[in-house]
Amino acid sequence: MTKHLHIYKYISLFTGFLVMISIMLPILRYDETAYLGYEVIAGTEILTINPFNLGIVARAWLPFSWLAMIAFILPFISGLFVLLDKKYVLIGIILSVISLFLMILLPDQVDILYSIGNSNYNQSVNWEMGFGLIIAILYVFIGLLSQFYLFTIYDILKLKST
Numbered sequence: 001m002t003k004h005l006h007i008y009k010y011i012s013l014f015t016g017f018l019v020m021i022s023i024m025l026p027i028l029r030y031d032e033t034a035y036l037g038y039e040v041i042a043g044t045e046i047l048t049i050n051p052f053n054l055g056i057v058a059r060a061w062l063p064f065s066w067l068a069m070i071a072f073i074l075p076f077i078s079g080l081f082v083l084l085d086k087k088y089v090l091i092g093i094i095l096s097v098i099s100l101f102l103m104i105l106l107p108d109q110v111d112i113l114y115s116i117g118n119s120n121y122n123q124s125v126n127w128e129m130g131f132g133l134i135i136a137i138l139y140v141f142i143g144l145l146s147q148f149y150l151f152t153i154y155d156i157l158k159l160k161s162t
Contacts (some may be wrong), residue, residue, distance in 0.1 A: 005153060008146040012092065014080030015143035019099075020076050022139065025132025027068075028107060034130050038109060041068045047114075060114035060123075067109050070100035075140050082147055087153045096144040103137050 019031065039062065046060040057130035081088040107127035114121050119128030 005150060008150050009079075009083045011146040012082045012143045013076070013151075015139045015146070016076035018139045019136045019143075021071055022136040023072055025135065026130035027133035027136070028110060028127045029127065029130045030125055030127055035062065037072065037132055037136075040066055040106075046112065050056070057084065058116045060112055062110065063113050064107050065110055067102055068106055071099050071106060072136065074102070075101035075143055078145060078147065079100035086150070086154050088096065089147055089154060093144065093147045093151060096140055096147060100137065100140045100144065103133060103140065106133065 013019045015103040017135070021115060023041065025037060026034035026038045028040055037130055041064070043064045044062050046062065048056055049058040057101070060161050078092035078099070081095065107129055110127060112123045121160045
């Protein structure tokens with residue numbers, strides 16, 4: 001009975017690892033432009049206007065996103081908690097649910113910053129989910145299902161032993 005429970009622990013950890021790997025895929029897109037996960041997390045330069053190398057007149061960039069970084073790291077951390085001990089399965093479930101909500105909210109939370117001269121501005125963009133973000137959400141959901149199964153089985157085993 002406990003042999004198959006270890007498989008679900010490793011499924012949870014493996015799906016968390018796959019979520020971290022999905023950072024290499026496009027997670028946000030706008031029109032025909034798509035941004036990879038590591039570009040959204042670490043930030044990237046979108047446009048720089050420097051006429052005749054006299055100085056930057058205007059520039060636009062994606063800033064560093066704590067929200068995206070947390071959303072893509074939490075599933076792996078929750079898998080580690082589940083693998084650690086059976087009493088941490090509930091913590092793993094909570095972390096996976098938080099990660100799932102952060103990933104769903106990610107397109108609404110990432111803005112483009114731009115500056116013209118010495119003035120900085122913030123531009124809200126109507127992002128669409130890229131296929132990398134959809135794949136990451138599916139991996140988190142699969143890991144969440146395995147964690148929930150472990151939680152219910154451990155609860156049933158605890159009830160049988162009392």
